[in-house]
Amino acid sequence: MPIRTEDSLIALDGHCTIEEAEALFEILRGIEEPVFDLAATNTLHTAIVQLIMASSGVVRNIPDDPVLAACFHNRRAA
Amino acid sequence: MNPLLAQFIPEARDLLEQAGNGMLALERDAGSQSVINDVFRAVHTLKGSSGLFDVGPLTRLVHAAEDLLGEVRTGEIPLNSDIVDRLLDSLDLVGRWIDALETREALPSDAEATMTERVKVLRSWLAEPSTAGLDRATAPMTSVVTEVPDWLDRFPEADRMTAFKALSRPRLLAWSFEPDEDCFFRGDDPVAMLRHAPGILTLRAGPRAPFPTFDSMDPLSCLLRFEVLSDTTRAELDEHMRYVIERVDIREIASADLASPVGKAAGGPVFGDFGRLARQHLAGGDRTALERAVSTLLTMIAPASFQASALRWVQAHLSCHGLDRRGDLERLIAAVETGVLPPRSEHPAATSSAAEPAPSPTEGEAALHDTARTIAAEQIKVLKTPADPALAQGRLEAVATVLKNLADALGDSHMAAELPNAVTAFRQTGDLGPLQALVETLGEQRPEIPPPDRIAPSAAEPIPASSKPGAAVDEHGDVKALPRVLRVDQSKIDSIMNLVAELIVAKNGLSYLATRAEQVHGSRVVAREIKDQFAVIDRITQGLQVGVMAVRMMPVSQVFQRFPRLVRDISRKLGKKIELVIEGEDTEADKNVLESLADPLIHMVRNSLDHGIETPDERKAAGKPEQGVLKIVARQENDFVVIEVSDDGKGIDPLRVKAKALKLGLISPERAEQMNDGEAINLVFDAGLSTKEEVSDLSGRGVGMDVVRSAVIKAGGEVSLRSTLGAGTLVTVRLPLTMAVTRIVTIECRGRIFGIPMDHVVETVRVKREHIHRIKAMETFVLRDTIIPIARLARALRLPEVASDAQRDEEAVMVVKVGRERVGMVVDGFRERLEVIVKPLEGVLEGLPGFSGTALLGDGQVLLVLDLQEML
Incomplete structure (x- = not known):
């Protein structure tokens, strides 16, 4: 399972494909202010990226990738 | 049958039809990018899905067609009727193979051989040296738009400056990408696509409109929009985005377009002094002095001001280009001086000479534009109001004239050129889209200069779609939500229909029961109660029946859509010039009725083309326009659907028909005496009568019209014919809307x-x-x-x-x-x-x-x- 949750911390691992989108969506519906940790991911599908953007959470360990940097530009954890 | 294959077959037919219709549209208007994109996509999808099955020849043939279309799309190969013929032939062949797949789950045995031959023909065009004389690397898929997109300023200054400094050439691409909402279902991953896009300098990502509340989101619907600056060539980017090219709006801009200062303009004499000084240094070629002046002023003013931003751009310019590109430098200096960035005086377009500096519109011009837009918008309103079919044609013409005049008055050449196509599109399909798009962009031929004091919003805000003409691509794309359609096997509907029929019969039994209750058992009360129940069941049954009928109703366009192709093929064969006008395609009728109508209609259309409309020479001699008009009109009249097929050809000579009928012994001499012209003409419906002397391979075997009549009568309809010698013929078919009850x-x-x-x-x-x-x-x-x-x-x-x-x-x-x-x-x-x-x-x-x-x-x-x- 590429999604691990611990309280409001959501860690995404490895390849996150479109298959994970619905599961992540369900998880996020139950969390007020999620914190995403992307340290262990290599690729995120657009649907996953979009969910993170639409959520009220912040993101830490954003991979060094201009596209993801642009998507999470205002979501960077302090 | 393998369920996947069962799904593929109707899908393939849809795609073939889309491609076929598109090809015909392309032949009329080869320049329509949106149509060629549609055709290309249909063929591409077909190729992709066919790969799932063991149909190698089909895939390879479609692949060859796709390659040829790809070249047509890039403008490499000009589209001509020959190519259209070959492509249509190939699509027809694929259609026959699909039929074979449906019945035997395998391609015909000769498929491989036929395919090889067809592919050779298709590839022969590909092998020809480029006639357009374009270098493949530079041939753009869509026309080059050099206008600066209005979202460019929303990139933070720092990002634009980084891009400015990283640029390897004087021009760059600014493009936006709005993936289709359903793109995930097709396996697209826009983020991955962007990650591999060539030469990305910087990009912004955000929702197209604010995200809905999180709980109501559809996690599988893509709502994003991307704005990207790329240091690459148009051809490379086109190639990378080729399967979603209609979702992309690409502008080629100059690096100086990036240097657009943002912030609130400050005031003060210091800026005027700087301007004079800076120009002196510039004239004197003193770069160090200029740099010093800039950094001095920068320390004195608020960093968030417009002038500070402009000064930073001067610095960036100096560090990248020194004192070269003096025009750009002067512009920035003027911006510092006045607080407003003057428009770029020259637009060094690398690829075209069309980028003349546009004069800013004067106030009078602006008023003219506003009035023109109001008038144009009214025209669209007029077209939106439903009209009597008899009036619709005249109204459309009136609207077209008004729009044409408006376009001329404003010098909008784009609109003038596109208008006839949009009008035809509306007439044939009732689709207002193209016309509306034209009206909305009326007069927008010049780049707009953004107000200088606009402050760049943060990336968190939604990125609204650009309103510029370039974005009109989106309007031809499938932005609108797809209708929710259910594909159901007709046999399932038919079995429901049969059950409803049985229910109707069973329901009728109740009224017998009521009568029996009263007469045999003498119970009036029970009889009345049964009747009450009967009324309720009757109402529900009727509702059910209407519902099932509605499911079986289909627009007549199902039958009509094959006519453009038929008319094109036949008129080419006969060397006649024929315009096909179709009206009332949305009229609906029961599927069975439509199916029973299909063959008679083809006979009627063929008759009109073969016997009715004359050759161009004959027409000229008769004082008619060279191009004949074949009109097919459908409308609903009470419980009937009425279809009229009319032509402006030579009509039917009642005397000849009578003579022929007499000769064949179809009528007695006395009967011939009594007959009036109208009756005589309707003799053509009798078996064995054809007035055309020689038999053509289209019609004229003397079986045409009587086949029409018997088919129509079998379906419970009637057919009649009116004709004026020398002026044309009108065949009217009336069919019941439904045959079920x-x-x-x-x-x-x-x-x-x-x-x-x-x-x-x-x-x-x-x-x-x-x-x-x-x-x-x-x-x-x-x-x-x-x-x-x-x-x-x-x-x-x-x-x-x-x-x-x-x-x-x-x-x-x-x-x-x-x-x-x-x-x-x-x-x-x-x-x-x-x-x-x-x-x-x-x-x-x-x-x-x-x-x-x-x-x-x-x-x-x-x-x-x-x-x-x-x-x-």
């Missing part, structure tokens, strides 16, 4: 019950014996000054004579319409009217003359329904 009148004859379709019944009368007269061998009576022949049903059915026959002094006569004549039919009595489902005779009864079918009555009796046409 028939209203019948039941009659009694010699103790038996028969049904007669209500459509045939004119009226019922009782005629006194003494009013029935014999004229020669025929009994007749007079009804309101008209002599009506009488037929006795008992005799026609050869039912045994009964003694009571002679005693009656009054006859029950049902006046029925058979063809165009009225006949009085003597029966023993009239019974109730019913709605029944008429089932055709099957098994041993099949082919029994005189009966059109059977129906089940509420009390379980089988009712025979008479076919009057055959009987009388």
Whole structure:
């Protein structure tokens, strides 16, 4: 399972494909202010990226990738 | 059948049809990018899905077609009728293969050989040296737009500056990408696509409109929009985004366009001083002094001000280009001085000379534009109001004229060029989209200069789509939500239909039951209660029936859509020039009715093309325009759908028809004498009559029109023809909207019950014996000054004579319409009217003359329904 949750911390691992989108969506519906940790991911599908953007959470360990940097530009954890 | 294959077959047919229609549209307007994109995508999708099955030849043939279309799309190969012919042929072949797949789940055995030959033909164009003389690397897929997108300023200054410094050439691409909402379902991953896009300098990502509340989001619908600056060539980017090219808006801009200062303009004499000083240094070529002046001023003013931003751009410019590109530097210096960035005086377009500096519109011009837009918007409103079909054509023409004049007045060449296509599109499909898009962009031929004091919003805000003409691509794309369509096997609907039919019959049984309750058991109360229940069930049944009928209703465009192709092929074959006009495509009718209509219509269209419309030379000699018009109109009239096929050809000569019919012995000389022109012309519906001397391979074998008539009559309709010699012919077909439920009148004859379709019944009368007269061998009576022949049903059915026959002094006569004549039919009595489902005779009864079918009555009796046409 590429999604691990611990309280409001959501860690995404490895390849996150479109298959994970619905599961992540369900998880996020139950969390007020999620914190995403992307340290262990290599690729995120657009649907996953979009969910993170639409959520009220912040993101830490954003991979060094201009596209993801642009998507999470205002979501960077302090 | 493998369920995947079962799904593929209808999908493939849809795609083939899309591609075919697109090809025809392209032939008329080869420049339409959105159409070529549609065709390309359809063929590409077909190729992709076919790869799942063991249909190698099909995939390879479609692949060759895709490659050829790809070249056409890039403008590498100009599209001509030959290519269209070949591509259509190949698509037809693929269509036949799909049919074979459906029946045998395998391609025909000769597929491989046929494919090789076709592929060779298709590839022969690919092998030809480029005739357009374009270098492949530079051929853009869409026209080059050099206008600066309005979202450019929203990139933070730092990002733009980084891009500015990283640029390897004087121009760059600024492009936006709005993936289709459903793109995830097609396996697209826009983020991955962007990650691999060539030469990305910087990008912004955000929702197109604010995200809905999180809980109501659809996690599988893509709502994002991306704005990207890339240091790459147009061709490379086109190649990378080729499968989503219609979702992309690409602008080629100059690096100096990035240098757009943002912030609130500050005031003060210091800026004027700086301007004078800076220009002096610039004139003197003193870069160090200029740099010093800039950094000095920067320390003095607020960093968030417009001037500070402009100064930073001067610095960036100096560090990258030194004192080169002086125009750009002067512009920035003027921006510092005045607080406003002057428009770029030259637009060094690398690829085209079209980028003349646009004069900013004067106030008078602006007012003119506003008025023009208002007028144009009104025209669209006019078209949106539903109109009588008779008026619609004239109205469309009036609107087209107004729009054309507006375009001319504003010098909007784009609109002037595109208008005829948009008008045709509306006329043929009723699609207002292209016209509306044109009107919305009316007069927008010049780049807009963004207000200087606009402050760049943060990336968190949604990125609204650009409103510039370049974005109109989106309007041709599939931005609008796809209609939710269910694909259901027709047999399933048919079985529901049969159940509804049985329900109707069972429901009729209730009223018998009520009568029995009252008469046999003497219970009035129970009878009334049964009747109440009957009323409720009746209402529900009717609703159910209407619902099922509605499911079976289809627009006539299902039948019409094959005509553009047919007309094109035939007119090319015959060397005639023909414009096809189709109206009322949205008219709906039952699927079975439409299917029964398809063949007759093709006959009618072929007849018009072959016999009706003359060759261009003949037409010129007759003083008509070279191009003939074939018009197909559909409309609904009460419970009927009416289809008219008309042409402005040479019409039918009643004398020739009469002579021919006489020669063939179809009519007697006396009959020929009595016939008026209208009747004579309608003789063409009789079997074996064709006036065209030589037989062509299209029509004229003398079977055409009688096939039309028998097919139409079989479907419960009627067909008539009007023609004016030298001016054209009009064939009108009237068909019932639905064939499923028939209203019948039941009659009694010699103790038996028969049904007669209500459509045939004119009226019922009782005629006194003494009013029935014999004229020669025929009994007749007079009804309101008209002599009506009488037929006795008992005799026609050869039912045994009964003694009571002679005693009656009054006859029950049902006046029925058979063809165009009225006949009085003597029966023993009239019974109730019913709605029944008429089932055709099957098994041993099949082919029994005189009966059109059977129906089940509420009390379980089988009712025979008479076919009057055959009987009388």
